[in-house]
Amino acid sequence: MGSKIGKSRISNNIRKLRFYHNEMTQEQLAEKVGVTRQTINAIESAKYSPSLELAFRIAFVLDSPLEEVFIYEPKDDPI
Amino acid sequence: MSYKEKNVAVSLVTFTLILGFYLKQITHMWRGGGLTDDVFGLWATVVVMGIIATIILTIIAHIGFAIFEVIRTGDDDPKIDDSEDERDRLIDLRGTQVAYLVSSIGTLLAMLTFALGRSPYVMFSLLILSGLVAQVMGDIFRLVLYRRGF
Numbered sequence: 702m703g704s705k706i707g708k709s710r711i712s713n714n715i716r717k718l719r720f721y722h723n724e725m726t727q728e729q730l731a732e733k734v735g736v737t738r739q740t741i742n743a744i745e746s747a748k749y750s751p752s753l754e755l756a757f758r759i760a761f762v763l764d765s766p767l768e769e770v771f772i773y774e775p776k777d778d779p780i
Numbered sequence: 781m782s783y784k785e786k787n788v789a790v791s792l793v794t795f796t797l798i799l800g801f802y803l804k805q806i807t808h809m810w811r812g813g814g815l816t817d818d819v820f821g822l823w824a825t826v827v828v829m830g831i832i833a834t835i836i837l838t839i840i841a842h843i844g845f846a847i848f849e850v851i852r853t854g855d856d857d858p859k860i861d862d863s864e865d866e867r868d869r870l871i872d873l874r875g876t877q878v879a880y881l882v883s884s885i886g887t888l889l890a891m892l893t894f895a896l897g898r899s900p901y902v903m904f905s906l907l908i909l910s911g912l913v914a915q916v917m918g919d920i921f922r923l924v925l926y927r928r929g930f
Binding site: 735736737738739740743746747748749751752755 | 781782783784785861863865866867868928929930
C-alpha cells in the first residue's frame with residue numbers, strides 16, 4: 702500500500718506502479734503527465750493531492766484504473 | 781528544490797534584506813526628531829531597491845544554480861526545468877492570499893493611526909511597512925507549503 706495524502710485518507714500506489722512500468726523514474730512520469738519531478742515526489746510522499754485531471758493523467762500513463770492508483774479510505778467518515 | 785521554489789527563496793531573501801534596511805532607516809528618522817518628507821524619499825528608495833535587488837539577486841541565483849547543476853550532473857549544458865505546474869500555481873495563489881491578508885490588516889492599522897490623529901507620515905510609513913511584511917509573509921508561507929505539503 703502506498704502513502705497517505707495529508708488528512709484526506711487517500712493513499713496511492715504510484716511508487717509501486719512506476720516500478721512495474723519498467724522501473725519508470727519520477728522524472729519520466731513527470732514528463733509524461735506534464736508536471737515537474739518535485740510535484741510527482743510530493744504526490745508520492747503525501748505532501749500534495751493532485752487535481753482530478755492530473756490524477757487521471759497519472760492513471761492513464763501508468764495504464765491502471767484511477768481507483769488502483771489512488772485509494773480513498775473512508776474508515777473514520779462520520780457519514 | 782524546484783526552480784519555482786528557488787525563486788521564492790530568492791524573493792524572501794531580497795525582501796527580508798529590504799525590510800531590514802527600511803526598519804533601520806525609519807528607526808533612524810524616528811529617533812532623529814520624527815518622520816518628515818524624507819519618508820517619501822525612503823519609499824522611492826525601497827521601490828527602486830526592490831526592483832534592482834530582485835533582478836540582480838535572481839540573476840546571481842540562476843548562475844549559482846546553473847554552476848551547481850554542472851558540478852552535480854557533470855554535464856556542461858545541464859537541462860534546467862523552469863516549467864510551472866498546477867502545484868506551483870496553487871502554492872503561489874495561497875501565498876498571495878496570505879500577502880493580501882497581511883497587507884489589508886496593515887492598511888487598516890495605518891488608516892486607524894491617521895484617524896486617531898497621528899501624522900500622515902506615520903500612516904504612509906505603516907503602509908510601506910505592511911507591503912514589505914506582506915511580501916515576506918507570503919514568501920514564507922509559500923516555502924512552508926513547498927516543504928511541508930498541503
